[in-house]
Amino acid sequence: MKRTLITLAMTLSVAAPAMADLALATSKNCMACHAVDKKLVGPSYKDVAAKYAGQKDAVDKLAAKIIKGGAGVWGPVPMPANAQVNDADAKKLAAWVMTIK
Numbered sequence: 001m002k003r004t005l006i007t008l009a010m011t012l013s014v015a016a017p018a019m020a021d022l023a024l025a026t027s028k029n030c031m032a033c034h035a036v037d038k039k040l041v042g043p044s045y046k047d048v049a050a051k052y053a054g055q056k057d058a059v060d061k062l063a064a065k066i067i068k069g070g071a072g073v074w075g076p077v078p079m080p081a082n083a084q085v086n087d088a089d090a091k092k093l094a095a096w097v098m099t100i101k
């Protein structure tokens with residue numbers, strides 16, 4: 001029983017940050033156009049992470065794009081600016097996207 005609880009606590013402490021970031025993405029309306037593993041209006045976060053994997057400045061670049069919006073990377077549909085997202089949250093979201101596999 002004790003061991004089960006310890007395992008559970010460890011599992012939760014690993015999963016919790018990712019879930020917090022999904023909640024943040026949901027609250028910032030990102031999930032209206034994006035899903036983790038399939039294309040909606042915008043690319044899936046999995047595809048984004050794969051495209052920029054190994055690029056050192058990926059988080060900064062994506063964070064800037066999340067705030068300002070942008071077009072032309074994934075197709076003809078542009079992403080509008082997300083003015084409700086501040087710098088810190090944009091970095092957090094970009095870093096989270098880059099962890100998705």
Ligand code: HEC
Nearest residue numbers: 028030033041042070071072073074075077078079082093
């Ligand atoms: C109205 C729909 C919409 C919303 C809302 C939206 N996106 Fe996007 N997003 C897009 C589209 C469309 C693209 C592809 C743009 C392109 O081809 O350059 C995109 C691209 C991206 C990319 C990849 C950028 C690149 O240069 O490869 C990331 C990361 C991203 N969005 C994150 C977010 C986050 C985080 C939020 C919430 C703050 C968000 N998006 C909200 C539609 C949206």
